[in-house]
Amino acid sequence: MAGILALNIAATALAANRIAMDVSANNVANASTPGYSRQRAIVGDLVKGGGAGANGVGIESIRRNASELIERQRRTTSTSLAQAQSLGGYLGSIDGLLGAPDEGIAKALNGFYSSVNDIAREPENRAYRAGLLNSVSLVKDIYSQLDARLGGLRDNAVAERQGVVARINQIAEALAGTNTGIELNVGSGAEPSPALLDQRDNLLLELSRLNDVEVNIQTNGTVNVKTLTGANLVTGTTSSPLANTEVGSGGTLGALDQLLKGELAAVTPTASGRLAALSTVKTTSANEFFEVTDASGQRLYTRTLNIGLNPLDMTAAEHDEIVINGVVSDLADQKVSLVSPEGYAISGSIPNAIDPNVRERVTATTRFDTLSLKVDTVEFTDSGGTLFPPGSVRTTTPAITPDSTKTPTLGTPVETIQPYQLYVVRFNNPAGLTDVGNGYFAETGNAARDFTQTPVTDPVTTEESGAREAAFQTASTWARLRGVYEGFKADIFRAFGATVDNLTVADISEFELPGSSGVTDYQLVARVANNLLAGRSRTEADMTRLTGEVGQRKVSNDAVTTTLASMSSQIESERSKVSGVSMDEEALDLVRLQQAYAGAAKVVDVANRMFDDLMAAL
Amino acid sequence: MTRVAFDNSYRTATDQLGVAAARLQNSQEQLGSGRRVTKSSDDPIAAPKILQLSTSLVHLDEYDRNLNFAEERLSKLTDQLSRIGDMLNNLKELAVQGSNGTYSAQDRAAMRTTADSTLDLINGFIAAVGEGPLGVDRTTVVSDGTKMPISLTTTDLNALKTLSTELGALIRNTPGDPDAGVAEIVPLDDAAGWNNLLVKVNDELALTTDSSALIMSVRYGAQYQQVDKIRETRAALRLDTERIVSNLRDADMGSVAIALARDQTVLQALQASFAKIQGMSLFNFLR
Numbered sequence: 001m002a003g004i005l006a007l008n009i010a011a012t013a014l015a016a017n018r019i020a021m022d023v024s025a026n027n028v029a030n031a032s033t034p035g036y037s038r039q040r041a042i043v044g045d046l047v048k049g050g051g052a053g054a055n056g057v058g059i060e061s062i063r064r065n066a067s068e069l070i071e072r073q074r075r076t077t078s079t080s081l082a083q084a085q086s087l088g089g090y091l092g093s094i095d096g097l098l099g100a101p102d103e104g105i106a107k108a109l110n111g112f113y114s115s116v117n118d119i120a121r122e123p124e125n126r127a128y129r130a131g132l133l134n135s136v137s138l139v140k141d142i143y144s145q146l147d148a149r150l151g152g153l154r155d156n157a158v159a160e161r162q163g164v165v166a167r168i169n170q171i172a173e174a175l176a177g178t179n180t181g182i183e184l185n186v187g188s189g190a191e192p193s194p195a196l197l198d199q200r201d202n203l204l205l206e207l208s209r210l211n212d213v214e215v216n217i218q219t220n221g222t223v224n225v226k227t228l229t230g231a232n233l234v235t236g237t238t239s240s241p242l243a244n245t246e247v248g249s250g251g252t253l254g255a256l257d258q259l260l261k262g263e264l265a266a267v268t269p270t271a272s273g274r275l276a277a278l279s280t281v282k283t284t285s286a287n288e289f290f291e292v293t294d295a296s297g298q299r300l301y302t303r304t305l306n307i308g309l310n311p312l313d314m315t316a317a318e319h320d321e322i323v324i325n326g327v328v329s330d331l332a333d334q335k336v337s338l339v340s341p342e343g344y345a346i347s348g349s350i351p352n353a354i355d356p357n358v359r360e361r362v363t364a365t366t367r368f369d370t371l372s373l374k375v376d377t378v379e380f381t382d383s384g385g386t387l388f389p390p391g392s393v394r395t396t397t398p399a400i401t402p403d404s405t406k407t408p409t410l411g412t413p414v415e416t417i418q419p420y421q422l423y424v425v426r427f428n429n430p431a432g433l434t435d436v437g438n439g440y441f442a443e444t445g446n447a448a449r450d451f452t453q454t455p456v457t458d459p460v461t462t463e464e465s466g467a468r469e470a471a472f473q474t475a476s477t478w479a480r481l482r483g484v485y486e487g488f489k490a491d492i493f494r495a496f497g498a499t500v501d502n503l504t505v506a507d508i509s510e511f512e513l514p515g516s517s518g519v520t521d522y523q524l525v526a527r528v529a530n531n532l533l534a535g536r537s538r539t540e541a542d543m544t545r546l547t548g549e550v551g552q553r554k555v556s557n558d559a560v561t562t563t564l565a566s567m568s569s570q571i572e573s574e575r576s577k578v579s580g581v582s583m584d585e586e587a588l589d590l591v592r593l594q595q596a597y598a599g600a601a602k603v604v605d606v607a608n609r610m611f612d613d614l615m616a617a618l
Numbered sequence: 619m620t621r622v623a624f625d626n627s628y629r630t631a632t633d634q635l636g637v638a639a640a641r642l643q644n645s646q647e648q649l650g651s652g653r654r655v656t657k658s659s660d661d662p663i664a665a666p667k668i669l670q671l672s673t674s675l676v677h678l679d680e681y682d683r684n685l686n687f688a689e690e691r692l693s694k695l696t697d698q699l700s701r702i703g704d705m706l707n708n709l710k711e712l713a714v715q716g717s718n719g720t721y722s723a724q725d726r727a728a729m730r731t732t733a734d735s736t737l738d739l740i741n742g743f744i745a746a747v748g749e750g751p752l753g754v755d756r757t758t759v760v761s762d763g764t765k766m767p768i769s770l771t772t773t774d775l776n777a778l779k780t781l782s783t784e785l786g787a788l789i790r791n792t793p794g795d796p797d798a799g800v801a802e803i804v805p806l807d808d809a810a811g812w813n814n815l816l817v818k819v820n821d822e823l824a825l826t827t828d829s830s831a832l833i834m835s836v837r838y839g840a841q842y843q844q845v846d847k848i849r850e851t852r853a854a855l856r857l858d859t860e861r862i863v864s865n866l867r868d869a870d871m872g873s874v875a876i877a878l879a880r881d882q883t884v885l886q887a888l889q890a891s892f893a894k895i896q897g898m899s900l901f902n903f904l905r
Contacts, residue, residue: 032628548666576629580625
């Protein structure tokens with residue numbers, strides 16, 4: 001019956017418009033929900049069995065406004081932007097830690113060198129020694145703070161990284177759950193729910209911020225995700241946790257990995273790491289030398305201080321600690337030669353084999369002010385006889401006895417015998433120097449004990465320079481700063497025979513005149529100070545380099561961040577145009593739906609009145 | 619048709635308000651600190667230059683202290699050396715008198731005592747300039763690559779010591795050995811001995827040799843005269859360096875104040891426009 005049909009049609013219209021109004025209300029409600037895509041009700045004419053005639057209106061589906069292209073662009077940009085932002089945060093902290101270029105540790109180092117200059121100029125002025133101690137202490141304090149805070153930043157990055165990996169795994173699980181929901185939707189013949197698709201896209205976006213991932217959206221709307229390094233995160237309804245060891249290829253994880261291997265890279269001692277060696281500068285009870293070792297304990301350097309302390313005055317126990325790992329060979333014809341790790345070849349004659357006087361008689365052919373060695377692993381080529389028969393005990397002062405606990409490891413022995421604690425060698429009268437007595441040497445042609453003119457070139461300096469250069473080859477601010485500081489520490493130790501932690505006024509000044517008792521050798525104090533000043537330009541250059549590069553890195557990253565942020569903003573605008581909720585549009589829709597609803601209601605009213613009239617006629 | 623989503627204006631406003639607020643904060647920081655570069659990233663090109671130049675200023679401070687010390691030392695050194703010259707002139711006067719044959723042995727003995735005392739004084743001055751904690755051959759750096767002496771050189775000290783020895787031989791008696799039949803030598807016993815001393819002192823005062831105390835005095839004095847010149851040059855260099863550092867590091871307060879006012883206006887305009895836009899909605903007209 002026509003009246004009934006109209007009533008039915010109006011009822012479908014009422015229902016459809018109410019649902020459409022629900023959709024619109026949902027849009028308004030979610031207008032400010034991040035990642036929400038505007039939904040729309042797809043309204044369609046209801047057709048029954050292909051027959052003629054009207055059957056009303058129905059909601060075919062509820063779909064969201066979304067563009068896969070835009071979503072992909074969002075993800076790509078987000079990955080890069082998150083990486084740059086994360087880097088920027090840490091770089092800003094590092095930059096802030098170092099502070100103004102002429103303040104902080106650079107200023108403290110300048111203060112230290114100024115104090116050294118005062119002592120070099122007036123070694124007899126005791127007031128300056130306390131000043132030097134204070135300046136050393138200041139450098140140490142500032143460095144300690146910087147070191148601790150850079151270490152704190154690194155710890156923070158490590159902790160953040162763990163959090164990021166955990167969040168990536170949570171997202172992967174959630175995506176697998178979303179895939180399950182989408183499959184259920186599709187399996188029941190429906191379209192995937194817009195809310196599920198939004199959830200999927202939002203999870204993918206967040207994941208992209210955390211790491212660079214490859215996303216494959218399937219035709220049914222589910223998604224498979226793997227990292228750029230090939231690790232599967234989500235395959236269908238299954239998620240695989242990302243291993244903590246997996247390297248980030250972008251996003252926050254990529255930035256953190258970049259930082260942990262770059263700016264915040266720890267100074268890791270390695271077997272060949274000279275910086276590691278420098279970080280283990282050791283003092284000994286003798287306080288007359290220092291040694292550096294690598295992580296494995298291999299001694300790289302032991303160097304007696306060339307400040308007039310006579311190794312011959314040391315006890316046997318102190319000698320035990322004085323080691324340069326070199327190869328002693330060719331003892332034929334009572335000759336000894338040794339090549340130190342630095343390539344310094346030393347040779348000399350031993351007229352009377354091992355006896356206390358040997359040390360006095362050996363003459364070096366290369367320049368060493370004072371060198372004292374204990375050779376504990378040696379290769380002997382004793383073609384000239386039996387100077388050192390295995391197992392023999394030498395009666396010398398100190399006694400030389402075989403040490404069976406040590407095994408020769410250097411070189412290929414022609415004839416291996418038990419290594420000996422071979423107490424060699426005071427190399428007097430090195431070439432190019434004039435022995436002026438009491439352990440002092442002067443450049444030939446210069447006045448005796450003219451310590452103020454040319455600082456002695458120390459082979460350790462070359463080594464340290466190498467280590468510091470190596471530190472600067474890394475991108476690590478931490479390593480660079482430590483390189484500068486370790487050089488400073490080694491300089492202090494080499495100059496004064498004490499570490500920065502236990503340096504005293506006495507260490508700075510109490511160099512006795514040879515043969516005197518308690519009379520300070522001010523020339524020597526001045527010389528030590530001048531030697532320290534010789535390393536100044538290197539330290540200043542390192543600090544300048546560090547300062548410039550930290551700022552440059554931050555500014556470059558800021559520029560990248562700004563560009564990416566602009567791109568991201570653009571893409572978000574594009575997304576807004578497609579998926580965002582326009583309140584005006586929703587208001588107009590509400591008006592439209594209200595009108596439609598009112599029209600349908602009027603049809604019901606008219607039909608109702610028709611029925612009423614009909615009923616009244618009856 | 620371009621759709622303008624509800625959250626678009628919020629997002630745009632948030633971004634722009636953030637940028638404007640950051641700019642305002644930067645201007646405020648610069649005004650507060652008076653510095654344009656408070657960290658390396660503020661100007662990574664200028665930052666290392668600022669550090670280099672600030673370090674140069676520290677060097678200049680050190681050079682100044684070194685120069686003051688050198689000035690003081692050279693002044694003393696020149697003074698002591700000129701006193702040795704004075705003593706030599708005294709000796710010359712004595713020697714002129716002694717070489718005159720009219721003086722009696724008693725007179726010569728009295729003059730010999732005076733010469734002996736003068737030699738003591740000369741030796742005292744030599745000890746003062748050559749000994750002491752600073753020793754010899756000391757220099758101090760007074761500018762990049764320039765050193766200034768703050769003590770005698772070994773050569774100069776040796777020359778003075780030689781002079782002392784030679785004068786001693788000409789003035790002081792050499793004890794004899796009666797057992798060996800060697801008589802005491804009294805060099806200033808006669809006019810000839812005084813004449814020998816006169817020749818030596820004249821040689822020393824003739825200013826023909828670098829080892830003369832007076833020449834030394836002039837030489838160290840010339841270094842002393844350089845101090846003011848170096849100081850003047852230093853002052854100009856310092857001023858120049860400070861100016862460059864200031865240009866690089868310090869904020870131009872006028873420009874920053876203008877920038878602050880501009881940033882403030884922009885921020886206010888953004889806030890006002892956002893508030894205005896938010897008041898416009900079709901929902902206001904729905905009944």
